[in-house]
Structures are given as C-alpha cells and as structure tokens.
Amino acid sequence: MITNIIKLIRRYLVCFGIKVCRDKSRDWQQYLYPKSNHTIHPLYVNIGAGGFYHPMWTNVDMPNEFYQKLQKGNVHVVYDLCSLQPLPFESGSVAIFYTSHTIEHLPNDKVRHLFAEIHRCLKVGGIFRVTCPDMEIQYRAYQNRDEHFWSQPSPWLTNLSALENRFIEHFATALTAHHCVKIKGTPFAPISPQELEALFSTHSMEDFFDTIISRIPPDSNSWFPEGHCNWFTPSKVLMMLKKSGFAAVYQSGYGQSADPRLRNTDLFDSTCPELSLYAEAVK
Numbered sequence: 001m002i003t004n005i006i007k008l009i010r011r012y013l014v015c016f017g018i019k020v021c022r023d024k025s026r027d028w029q030q031y032l033y034p035k036s037n038h039t040i041h042p043l044y045v046n047i048g049a050g051g052f053y054h055p056m057w058t059n060v061d062m063p064n065e066f067y068q069k070l071q072k073g074n075v076h077v078v079y080d081l082c083s084l085q086p087l088p089f090e091s092g093s094v095a096i097f098y099t100s101h102t103i104e105h106l107p108n109d110k111v112r113h114l115f116a117e118i119h120r121c122l123k124v125g126g127i128f129r130v131t132c133p134d135m136e137i138q139y140r141a142y143q144n145r146d147e148h149f150w151s152q153p154s155p156w157l158t159n160l161s162a163l164e165n166r167f168i169e170h171f172a173t174a175l176t177a178h179h180c181v182k183i184k185g186t187p188f189a190p191i192s193p194q195e196l197e198a199l200f201s202t203h204s205m206e207d208f209f210d211t212i213i214s215r216i217p218p219d220s221n222s223w224f225p226e227g228h229c230n231w232f233t234p235s236k237v238l239m240m241l242k243k244s245g246f247a248a249v250y251q252s253g254y255g256q257s258a259d260p261r262l263r264n265t266d267l268f269d270s271t272c273p274e275l276s277l278y279a280e281a282v283k
Contacts, residue, residue: 028055032261043095044261045121047114048081048102049074054267060087064225081106082221084113089121096259097121097128101271104132104171104228107218111230115244122283127259128241129252131269133170134277136233139205142167155272156226164193170275172212173227174220183224188215205233237279246281253278 033044033056042058049059053074060077077088081102097118103111118128141149142163150166152159158178160166165176168191173179180190191212199208209231216229234251241249252258254273255265258280262268269278 029261029264030056041093042077042089043093045089045094045097047079047097047099047118048105052267062225081114082110082219084110087114087117087121091120092123094121095123095126096261097126098262098268099129100131100269101133101276103130104230104232105221105225107213107230109218112240112244115240119244119246119281119283124283126283127257127262128246128281128283129257129259129262129268129278130237130241130280131271131276131278132232132237133228133272133275134233135171135209135231136205136235136277138167138170138275139208142200162193164196168196168212169228171209171228171231172216174216174224174229175212179224179227187217191215232277234277234279237277241279241281244281246283248282250280251278252280258282 044054044057045060046052046054046057047060049057049061051074052059058076059074060079061074062078062080079085079088099114103114106114115128122128138149145163147163150163150170152166154160154166154169156169156173156179158169160169160176160178165178169176169179172191174183174186175188175191177190177192180186180188196212199211203211213230220227220229238249238251254269254276255263256278257263257268265273269276
C-alpha cells in the first residue's frame with residue numbers, strides 16, 4: 001500500500017519536472033569496508049574534503065573563512081597544503097587517497113609535493129584518485145566560442161558576460177576584473193578579454209595557460225582560497241603522477257574508479273562532472 005502511494009506521488013511530481021529518488025549518500029556501503037579496518041588509524045583519506053562525510057573516511061583540510069560553513073565540524077586533520085610539510089600519516093599506511101577539485105588551487109610545486117607525499121603514505125597496491133577541472137575541454141570550448149559551455153551563475157556565483165572571463169575564471173580566478181577588484185591590496189592587474197584573446201591566438205595551449213598563471217602570486221591560496229591558480233589536462237596530471245613514482249597511472253572517468261568504494265557518485269566525483277577530468281594511480 002505504502003509503495004503504491006510513493007509511486008503515485010513520484011508520477012505526480014514528474015508532471016512538474018520534479019524527480020524523487022532515494023538519497024544514496026546515506027548508504028555508506030559498509031560491506032565494502034572490512035570490519036578489521038575499524039581502527040583509529042586512517043585508512044581512507046579525503047584531501048581538501050570540504051563538506052564530505054563518510055564514517056570510514058578521514059577528512060584533511062585547512063579551515064578558512066570562505067569554506068567555513070562546509071568545513072564546520074568536518075575537518076579531522078588540519079593540514080596546510082601549501083606548507084610543503086609531510087602529510088601526518090605513516091609511510092605505507094593508507095589504503096586509498098582521494099582528492100576532488102583541490103589541486104587547481106595550488107601551484108605546481110605544491111601539487112608535486114602533495115603527490116609525492118601521497119605516494120609515500122600509500123600501502124603497496126593502494127590507490128589514489130584525483131579529479132579536477134579539465135582545462136583541455138575548456139580550452140576547446142573557448143576555441144569554438146561555445147557560449148553555452150560555462151553555466152551561469154558560475155561556482156563563484158558570478159554572472160560574467162564575456163566568454164573570456166568565464167573561461168579564465170576556471171584557471172586564473174583572481175585575474176578576472178570581477179574578482180580582482182574584490183581582493184584587497186591586489187598586487188597585479190586583471191587580464192582583459194582582448195589580452196586573453198591575443199595570448200590564445202599566439203601561444204600553444206600549454207604556453208597559454210602557463211603565461212597567464214605566472215601572473216598569480218605563488219601564495220594566492222592563503223589570501224584567496226576559493227580561487228583557481230593552476231591548470232590541468234589529463235596528460236599533465238598523468239605525467240605528474242608518473243614522476244611521483246606510482247607503479248601504474250591511468251585516465252579514468254566519472255564514477256568509473258577501479259575501486260568499488262569510489263564509484264558512489266553521490267559521495268565521490270560529484271563536483272562539476274561535465275567540466276572535470278579523472279585520473280588514478282596505484283602504488
């Protein structure tokens with residue numbers, strides 16, 4: 001009887017464009033986590049976790065004003081990704097590392113350090129999954145003048161009209177005029193749409209991105225944590241993972257992890273999948 005009522009309600013709501021489904025994020029899939037792993041030692045670690053929660057996972061983050069609502073009571077390990085300090089885990093002790101839309105907030109040297117530390121802390125055979133904005137597909141979208149690629153408002157709740165500003169917001173956020181004027185004591189000038197187009201037409205993809213992000217101070221994460229200051233393509237991420245010493249690296253896809261614990265897309269890979277790249281590395 002109750003099941004039939006639920007079905008009728010769902011059909012009624014569909015008429016108004018509303019789809020009702022069970023919230024699988026509360027399904028922790030405990031059967032995928034051996035009982036012997038219920039210990040005080042972190043085995044599953046989410047770096048830059050934000051509002052993520054799972055009873056078996058340890059969240060690593062750096063509390064800040066911009067993300068404080070997401071982070072409230074949800075940071076288990078406080079760690080500054082820009083400190084170049086060792087991760088606070090023993091070597092060879094972690095089974096899985098995951099990070100989503102975090103590395104684009106860090107310059108290259110900090111990302112290399114993070115990858116090397118993750119490799120050190122992983123168990124042999126352990127897996128590291130990383131997802132971030134895919135700037136190769138965004139580069140092509142700008143090249144094709146795709147007005148519908150970047151949804152508005154953006155993740156920063158802006159509604160930028162110029163295509164150039166919508167594009168640059170995703171890899172050099174501080175260099176848009178909108179964000180630049182909001183940053184106190186800004187030590188640089190924003191990039192105009194005309195300058196961006198000139199650089200785009202005269203540089204290779206890699207040189208174009210590198211030239212622009214070189215104008216962002218390396219400590220930008222400390223005073224503008226919500227801003228993106230780096231760019232990544234699948235080939236760049238895989239290359240950096242290889243240089244970190246992983247035995248195997250490969251491009252993945254949305255919800256397509258080699259580990260079943262990472263395939264629940266209500267918990268993982270949930271940030272802007274239409275704009276993202278996915279990669280995995282095995283120690």
